[in-house]
Amino acid sequence: xxxxxxxxxxxxxxxxxxxxxxxxxxxxxxxxxxxxxxxxxxxxxxxxxxxxxxxxxxxxxxxxxxxxxxxxxxxxxxxxxxxxxxxxxxxxxxxxxxxxxxxxxxxxxxxxxxxxxxxxxxxxxxxxxxxxxxxxxxxxxxxxxxxxxxxxxxxxxxxxxxxxxxxxxxxxxxxxxxxxxxxxxxxxxxxxxxxxxxxxxxxxxxxxxxxxxxxxxxxxxxxxxxxxxxxxxxxxxxxxxxxxxxxxxxxxxxxxxxxxxxxxxxxxxxxxxxxxxxxxxxxxxxxxxxxxxxxxxxxxxxxxxxxxxxxxxxxxxxxxxxxxxxxxxxxxxxxxxxxxxxxxxxxxxxxxxxxxxx
Amino acid sequence: xxxxxxxxxxxxxxxxxxxxxxxxxxxxxxxxxxxxxxxxxxxxxxxxxxxxxxxxxxxxxxxxxxxxxxxxxxxxxxxxxxxxxxxxxxxxxxxxxxxxxxxxxxxxxxxxxxxxxxxxxxxxxxxxxxxxxxxxxxxxxxxxxxxxxxxxxxxxxxxxxxxxxxxxxxxxxxxxxxxxxxxxxxxxxxxxxxxxxxxxxxxxxxxxxxxxxxxxxxxxxxxxxxxxxxxxxxxxxxxxxxxxxxxxxxxxxxxxxxxxxxxxxxxxxxxxxxxxxxxxxxxxxxxxxxxxxxxxxxxxxxx
Numbered sequence: 001x002x003x004x005x006x007x008x009x010x011x012x013x014x015x016x017x018x019x020x021x022x023x024x025x026x027x028x029x030x031x032x033x034x035x036x037x038x039x040x041x042x043x044x045x046x047x048x049x050x051x052x053x054x055x056x057x058x059x060x061x062x063x064x065x066x067x068x069x070x071x072x073x074x075x076x077x078x079x080x081x082x083x084x085x086x087x088x089x090x091x092x093x094x095x096x097x098x099x100x101x102x103x104x105x106x107x108x109x110x111x112x113x114x115x116x117x118x119x120x121x122x123x124x125x126x127x128x129x130x131x132x133x134x135x136x137x138x139x140x141x142x143x144x145x146x147x148x149x150x151x152x153x154x155x156x157x158x159x160x161x162x163x164x165x166x167x168x169x170x171x172x173x174x175x176x177x178x179x180x181x182x183x184x185x186x187x188x189x190x191x192x193x194x195x196x197x198x199x200x201x202x203x204x205x206x207x208x209x210x211x212x213x214x215x216x217x218x219x220x221x222x223x224x225x226x227x228x229x230x231x232x233x234x235x236x237x238x239x240x241x242x243x244x245x246x247x248x249x250x251x252x253x254x255x256x257x258x259x260x261x262x263x264x265x266x267x268x269x270x271x272x273x274x275x276x277x278x279x280x281x282x283x284x285x286x287x288x289x290x291x292x293x294x295x296x297x298x299x300x301x302x303x304x305x306x307x308x309x310x311x312x313x314x315x316x317x318x319x320x321x322x323x324x325x326x327x328x329x330x331x332x333x334x335x336x337x338x339x340x341x342x343x344x345x346x347x348x349x350x351x352x353x354x355x356x357x358x
Numbered sequence: 359x360x361x362x363x364x365x366x367x368x369x370x371x372x373x374x375x376x377x378x379x380x381x382x383x384x385x386x387x388x389x390x391x392x393x394x395x396x397x398x399x400x401x402x403x404x405x406x407x408x409x410x411x412x413x414x415x416x417x418x419x420x421x422x423x424x425x426x427x428x429x430x431x432x433x434x435x436x437x438x439x440x441x442x443x444x445x446x447x448x449x450x451x452x453x454x455x456x457x458x459x460x461x462x463x464x465x466x467x468x469x470x471x472x473x474x475x476x477x478x479x480x481x482x483x484x485x486x487x488x489x490x491x492x493x494x495x496x497x498x499x500x501x502x503x504x505x506x507x508x509x510x511x512x513x514x515x516x517x518x519x520x521x522x523x524x525x526x527x528x529x530x531x532x533x534x535x536x537x538x539x540x541x542x543x544x545x546x547x548x549x550x551x552x553x554x555x556x557x558x559x560x561x562x563x564x565x566x567x568x569x570x571x572x573x574x575x576x577x578x579x580x581x582x583x584x585x586x587x588x589x590x591x592x593x594x595x596x597x598x599x600x601x602x603x604x605x606x607x608x609x610x611x612x613x614x615x616x617x618x619x620x621x622x623x624x625x626x627x628x629x630x631x632x633x634x635x636x637x638x639x640x641x642x643x644x645x646x647x648x649x650x651x652x653x654x655x656x657x658x659x660x661x
Contacts (some may be wrong), residue, residue, distance in 0.1 A: 054559055074562040075571075087560035091578040100574075101564035148564070 003031040004065040004155040006051065011060035012047055012212075021057065022045040022212035028190065030065075033182050035191045035199040039235065040208035044192045047209070048158055051190060053077050064156060073260040079156040079185070080149035086141045086163060088133045094120070094144050096127030101152040119151040120144075137172045146178070150185060155266070157182075157189045161199065175201050184308045196236045200224060206234055226263065230352050233274045238318045241272040244351060251351050256314050258292050259346040270354040277309060277323035283341040291343035294320070298338045312340055411638065418631035427504040429632035440631075445613040448527070450597035452534045456591050457584070459535070462543035464583075468544070468550035479547065486540050495602040497533045498524060501605070525607025533599060537606065541594060542587040549583025550576075585652055593641050596654070613637055 006028040014023040020043045028034050036044040049055040051062060053074035061070045069077055088097050095116050100111040120126050123143035128136075136144065142162060149157060163171045177241075179202050182189050193199055199206050200220045207217040216223060216232050227233035230241065244251045244258065246268050251258045253273060283293065296312040297318065309321045322342055405631035418429050431436065467478045483495060500506045501523035508520040521528055558580060561571035606612070613633060620630040 051561075052563055054562075074559070075567050077563075077564050079565045081560070081561070083552070083556050083560060087554065087556040087577075089557060089560070089575060091575075092580075099559075100566075101366070104565040104570065160474060172483070 002153075003186055003304060006188060007061075007154060008047070008051075009061045009063075009178055011050055011057045011062065012049065013043075013050065013055065013057045015328065019212045021050070024209075024212070024214055026207060026214065026217070028188060031186045031188055033179070033189045033191065033202065033204045034071055034259070035193060035203040036209055037193060037196060037199040037207045037236075038208050041279050042210045043212040044209050045160060046212075048160055048190060048192045052079060052081050052158055073320050078152075079158055080152070080154035080174070081158040082142075082145045082149045082160065083163040084161045084186055085239040086145040086162075088141055088148070090133050092133070093129065094131045094136070094262075096132065097128075097133065097144060098148045098151050099300055100165075101148065105152060115151055116147075118185045119147040122146045122150075122182070123177075123183075135242045138166055139174065141172060142166060143355055146181070147263055150181070150187070153187075155187050159189065159191045161193055162191075163194070171198070172201075178202065201238075208235065210235075215258040225348075226350060227274060228273060230274075230354070233350070233352055238277055238321075240275045240277070242275060242314075242318055242320070243354065244271050244273045245269075246271050246351070247357075251349075256316075256336075258349055259290070260349045260351060261346045263349075263351045271351050272354050274350040275344065278307075278349075279342040279344060280320070280322040281345075282310075282324060283343045284321060288341065289303070289344050294342040294344070296340055296342070298336050298340050300336060310340070350355060364639065374394075414631045415635050417627055418635050420628055426628075429628045432629065433632060433636060440456055441611045441616050444611055445596060447533065448530060448610070448612065449592050451531055452538055453588055453592045455531070455535055456538050456542040457588065459640055460546055460587060461540055461584070463539075464543045464546035464550055467547050479543075482540050482543050484534065490537065490600050491604075493536065494533055494601050497529070497536065497605060501529055501532065524605050526609055527606075528608070529605040530602045531609045533601040534595060537601060538591045540595060541590045544589065546580065546583040546585035549580050549586070553579045581652075585648065593644065596641055596644075597637055610616050 005332055006026075008024060008026040008028075010023045010025060011021050012019070022043075024043075024047065026034075036047060038044040038256075046055060050057050053069070053072060057070075061068060063069065064077070064079070089100070093098065098116045098119055099112050102115060107115070117126065117130065123146050124142060125147065127142050128140070133141065133144070142165075145162065149159075163174050165173060172351045175198055181323050191199075198333070200223075204218055205218065206223045207221055208215045208223065210231060216228050218226075223232065224236055227236065227239075233239040233241075242253060244253050246252075247264070249266055251260050251271065251273065258273065280294075281291070282311060283291070294312070294314050294316075296314040298310055299313050300311040302309040302311070303326070305326065307323050307325050309323055311319060311321050419425055419427070423429060463482070467475045467482070470478070471476075498505075502508070502523075503520045505523070507523060512520065523532070553576065557575050558571050561575045562568070566574060566608075567588045597614055598612060599618065602610050602612045603615055603618075606615075614637070617630045617633045617637075620626045620633065
């Protein structure tokens, strides 16, 4: 299946005093799976609706390939879309829903039947064409919505939090299926979600959006491992912060210079060391060569099944948590009141500016 | 397992049974209470509706000489058949026009901003809150030979002689339409409001122009409201009396007027009862037939 690049230039949209989109630019490569990730009210859905043509922006332009679609009405944009609530037509059967875009395009009946069956087969719903929509489970509706969005072979697919109504197990299974479907069909896909794990699982690239602006755009691994701001570090994964000072090209935690090669330490002023619980190692006495070492006392242990969170009050002040896989051999490490030594590799030490500014 | 634990388990089991009985008793008591709340209404319906209908049917088979089918045989006379035909013609016409007028109106009310929609709905409902009789007389004033409509049209030079707008089929239709329109608009509006706008977005996204999306998605989804409106208006029309009597000027004879004539002029309660029974039977038959075709829950609008 062919795909098209998308070029978003300076799109802005205001509702009264509320700025939904503040002049955003984004280049999406042909065949890319990009996720717009952000909290509610961040503007991610607004941007998707602009791409679909349902919301008319105040300014800016959208191009699909060579074609400027800024003023094209939705029914002429030829993009597939999966709605958050699926929006399957209740007065049509499953097959009727999937056939609808083909009917609108004047595809001959025999070919329509063949393509509908193929699309349903693709989402593993072969043979359910005659069912009524209200006879389907949530997961099946999701698949029908997907089949309907791809049956007319659009070169761009938009998805608006399509998995948010499913329970956790099914959601994780569908994430993989949607990913595989994208790999097979190869259309450019713009996926909206507020679920950071979903974004990390599925995307080629993630664009984190907040307050109507992109805060960081990058590969999932970079977004997680190299957050550029406190907002990104807090929004994606669990993060804790220790105040540091940048001076003489080094980062100082109190009087101690940190070993950092995660992020550049040039510049100055108050900064924060981002510490993720799973990046910390629990060290034995005397260990810690080549690591940033934190000594402290265990103050609380929270058992979470596959792992435990151990809260540690540091000798230098402040509290951080370390995540340990739950293994029986480690039981004695985590006893409240015990001294504990933690290590953070230089490669995992990330420094971000301290101001809340995103 | 020791005896002690077995004993404990057994007693626990017995306790569980005891509670189960108490739960069932509580559930039954709650149901009785709920049922009791409905009793006043049920009794009232029994006294003022069901009993008179039973009495009515009984009387329709009675003559001064006792049991007779004469009242029903007489309904086959041309006179009555003509009335039946008129009644159905008017009802069909009024229902059809109220669909044509009501659908766009309901659509407008459902589509505009909520506050404006509420205001428009108020305007639609306003006539329902004014007296039926007042409205009919108002139409007499408007439609008569020297009424507002004729005067304007003549002054504008559009017509020479005044149009006959009342004391005929036209006047009756106009008057009934005015009264029936709210009963068409309300269920339509309710059903249109409940249509998720994402369906229309989905249709547009899949390639449907606004016109096609309207006909292929919006209209089918609004059908429950449309059916409800049609049934309500048609059934109300069948038994309508005041408006045809006033605006029809004695020239348009509806079934209900035959009932009235039999009672007031001929004091023939048997014949009047037979007419009433037939009207009731026809109404129920229509409801049943529509219910069979599209499902009664759709008329009521639950689905």
